Amino acid sequence: MVTYDVVVVGLGGAGSSTVYHAARSGARTLGLEQFGPVHPHGSSHGSTRIYRTAYLEGPQYVPMVRRAQQLWFSLQEASGERIVRKTGGLMIGRPEGPTVAGAKATAAALSLEHAILSPSEVADRFPQFVLNESEVALWDPNAGVLFPETCIRVHSAGAVDAGAELHYGEAVQRWNADTEGVTVRTRAGEYRARSLVVTAGSWTAGVVADLALPLEIERQFMLWFPPTDLSTTGPERMPVFLWDRGPDEHTYGIPNFGDGVKVGSWRGKITPRPEAADREFHESDAAPIRGFVARCLRGVGARESTHTSCLYTNAPDRHFLIGRHPSHPRVVVISACSGHGFKFTSVIGEIAARLARHEEPGFDLTPFDPARFRPRPSTA
Ligand SMILES: Cc1cc2nc3c(=O)[nH]c(=O)nc-3n(C[C@H](O)[C@H](O)[C@H](O)COP(=O)(O)OP(=O)(O)OC[C@H]3O[C@@H](n4cnc5c(N)ncnc54)[C@H](O)[C@@H]3O)c2cc1C
Structure with a gap:
């Protein structure tokens, strides 16, 4: 043997x-x-993933996040391949919601670089995003995109x-x-x-x-929306984002790298086994994300150009x-x-x-x- x-x-x-x-x-x-x-x-799979540092899931992740970023950037340098791209990130929601409050607590506990932006400050710096008056955004400069x-x-x-x-x-x-x-x-x-x-x-x-x-296995969809304004939707101008409008509207997005602005939701369909996952794309998968895009994003078309499914494996x-x-x-x-x-x-x-x-x-x-x-x- x-x-x-x-x-x-x-x-x-x-x-x-x-x-x-x-x-x-x-x-x-x-x-x-x-x-x-x-x-x-x-x-x-699915072309891109977000990385971020002001970790809303808790400060216990930050030492690993920092080492992970060092390793990604060294891998990029050593291989000459496109592994990682820094864009900065926005965590958007009500100030007391889990996304903003969680990221803020970690940033404060570990003195991480960050800023809290009001809706008008976001409109000035990042006109791609339309916040409502009860929302704020936490700016995490050490966030960006990986190419899985x-x-x-x-x-x-x-x-x-x-x-x-x-x-x-x-x-x-x-x-x-x-x-x-x-x-x-x-x-x-x-x-x-x-x-x-x-x-x-x-x-x-x-x-x-x-x-x-x-x-628990959760089937998700990622959707790509064609840009209508190339000047604001590419990685040089558009940060990655997580947007939390309550437990039923938890969305994230990634700028256009040529295939469109990618948007997904943190809510999917639970499946007993990976093989049993429903890979069919239903109107109920698309409608909430299209609704979010219409209300909250500028510079992208109303209908996605493509989509793909992917699996989360969730611990309780x-x-x-x-x-x-x-x-x-x-x-x-x-x-x-x-x-x-x-x-x-x-x-x-x-x-x-x-x-x-x-x-x-x-x-x-x-x-x-x-x-x-x-x-x-x-x-x-
Ligand atoms: C839609 C979506 C969006 C996401 N967005 C982000 C994000 O923005 N940022 C982020 O950090 N993370 C994100 N994640 C999570 C991240 O992608 C996953 O945490 C990560 O990809 C998990 O990697 P893995 O190696 O555990 O699983 P996988 O990459 O799925 O690898 C597991 C491998 O094991 C193989 N395997 C299983 N059983 C056997 C066996 N018996 N014998 C041989 N091979 C076997 C499988 O075929 C598979 O290739 C996202 C996930 C999804 C689905």
């Missing part, structure tokens, strides 16, 4: 970065992916250059861990490794079924899972989605590779413990 230091299950955003960091650290690395390289069936397909392709190629083997069209069917290592089975064969890293995105709960993870608390399997210390479990994980995949790969090699991860992972959803033993 072929033996490795690290086997990685899933070569999407997190897995491609994990094989990159593992192979570059000298580990004999195998990556197994059920589909082809860079595919549209999981969570990491390129990130995955460059990480995967870098891993191969550093000696990793990547097998596509090879789904992991089973694994067993013992004190010495892990045995992984696919239809094509059996592999032995010192450590296993699970970065299986929306399939994670099935791959580590013994953990009974309460992960919307925070990530990054850590060792509670019963098998040689198995590392990663689920960094809940709709906001791509920007972290550079640093998550670095952390996962360190955990797989039994090194210190370099970050406090306590808030991300994969065992936190297990029922606590009764003390009665």
